[in-house]
Amino acid sequence: MQGRGCRHCGGSIDLVLADLGEMPVANDYVDPIGAPEADAIVGLKVVVCADCRLAQTIDHKDASDLFRDDYAYFSSTSQEWLAHASDYVDQMVDRFSLKPGTRHVELASNDGYLLQYSIAHGLSAVGVEPCNSVADVAIAKGIDxxxxxxxxxYALDMIKRGGQADLITANNVFAHVPDVNDFATGIYELLKPDAVATIEVQHLLRLMERLQFDTIYHEHFSYYSLFAAMRVFASAGLRVFDVEELTTHGGSLRYFVCRADAAHVTSPAVQALLDEELAYGIDRDETYADWAIRVRALRDEFRGMLKGLKSKGKSIAAYGAPAKGTTLLNYCGIGRDIIDFTVDRAVSKQGRMIPGVRIPIRSPSALDKAQPDYVVILPWNLREEIVSDTSLWAAHPHTQFISAIPWPAIFAA
Ligand SMILES: [Zn+2]
Structure with a gap:
């Protein structure tokens, strides 16, 4: 499927960052009733451009057929994410002295989780959202x-109808965009000459440093270092004038972007982070090739650890059924012969199975009944919270924990 070249610059994309093999769609939890014999799988491979260093999935024509149209994520269901959105709007209003009536456009505005705070500040808020079902929820709340x-x-069309924007927000969408150049150029067009766009996206440097290969999904087409993102923005006439590190998705960046000739002074934070990336080797082929070797070593270590415990007669369960768990278990080839079941608080997942490896998902009370010797914590971002939740472990205090990322380890509560 290679040959088309980099999705940003057309450069060579022969350098492999991760080849995770055949993988099911990460969040397509299997209903045992009427399930086919095996789940549909598609190759999941991330390559790196030799020129601009944009990390990107290889296009699979058939991959888009796998994504269910009815899958809808409602941002407002997460209290933590709502607080993040509210803080963000407060910061932008304060930092850029946004007056009531200021035109604020959010791209991938979901159910209006963020623009509700913008409206509360008196801004003139407009959302653009490709998914009908979530857009309907926002519209019902009175959010344009x-x-x-x-x-x-589409940007040119929006300008005709309502003029350019003073602030553009794009959270958790830049990785999903198939045509990054068209998206960035749209932002350039829509921005007023001195206006600001902020773009939040997972940070490739942290993903690599922490071996978070399980956050690679078919739906994420691009993985950005600051190094690569600056090139994408620059070719659209945009300049990164500030950057903030966020803890979301194991480490994300908030890019502050303006037109190249805008008055915003570039913060020293931009060069400092770029220097950190260069020190890591983000511009060198060997960095990516070495990383691919470390991911394979992690897989062998993790599988060897679990198989070793199993051969000693130990029982192993898991906690959580996040999308990243699907990637981890399928890549490592860990199925029901090793992990008996997992548990998840989300009722919608209970009774279903993790796609591919078909490990059953039960309610957390199943742990009390099974009293497993070991529990693999799949959502590593919530590890401390899960392990310190005594209500989960009080009935079987001997249970020990296992985590795979950033490196396989066994630990007690
Ligand atoms: Zn490129």
Whole structure:
């Protein structure tokens, strides 16, 4: 499938960052009733451009057929994410002295989780959201939401209808955009000459440092270092004038972007982070090739650890059924012969199975009944919270924990 070249610059993409093999769609939890014999799988491979260093999935024509249209994520269900959105709006209003009536456009505005705070500040808020079902929720809340895929053409259309924007927000969408150049150029067009766009996206440097290969999904087409992101923005006429590190998704960046000739002074934080990336070797082929070797070593270590415990007659369960758990277990080839079941608080997942490896998902009370010797914590981002939740472990205090990322380890509560 290679040959088309880098999705940003057309450069060579022969350098492999991760080849995770055949993988099911990470969040397509299997209902045992009427399930096919095996789940649909598609190759999941991330390559790195030799020129701009954008990490990207190889296109699979058939991959888009796998994604269910009815899958809808409602941002407002997470209290933590709502607080993040509220803080963000407060910060932007304060830092850029946004007055009531200021035009604020959010791309991938979901159910209006963020724009509700913008409206509370008196801003003139408009959302662009491609998913009908979540857009409907926003519209029902009275938030002006247009159902569309954003790009240059749509930006020009928006300008005709309502003028340019003073602030553009794009959270958790930049990785999902198939045409990064069209998306970035759309932002350029829509921005007023001195306006600001902020873009939040997972940070490739942290993903690599912490071996978080399980956050690679078919739906994430691009993985950005600051190094690569600056090139994508620059080719659209945009400049990164500040950057903030966030803890979301194991380490994300909030890029502050303006038109190249805008008055915003570039913060020293941009060069400092770029220097950190260069010290890590983000511009060198060997860095990516070495990383691919470390991921394979992690897989062998993790599988060897679990098989070793199993051969001593130990029982192993898991906690959580996050999308990253699907990637981890399928890549490492760990199925029901090793992990008896996992548990998840989300009722919608209970009774289903992790796709591919088909490990059953039960309610957390199943742990009390089974009293497993070991529990693999799949959502490593919530590890401390889960392990310190005594209500989960009080009935079987001898249970020990296992985590795979950033390196396989056994630990007690
Ligand atoms: Zn490139």
């Amino acid at each position: 939401t247009q159902v569309a895929f954003f790009g240059r053409e």
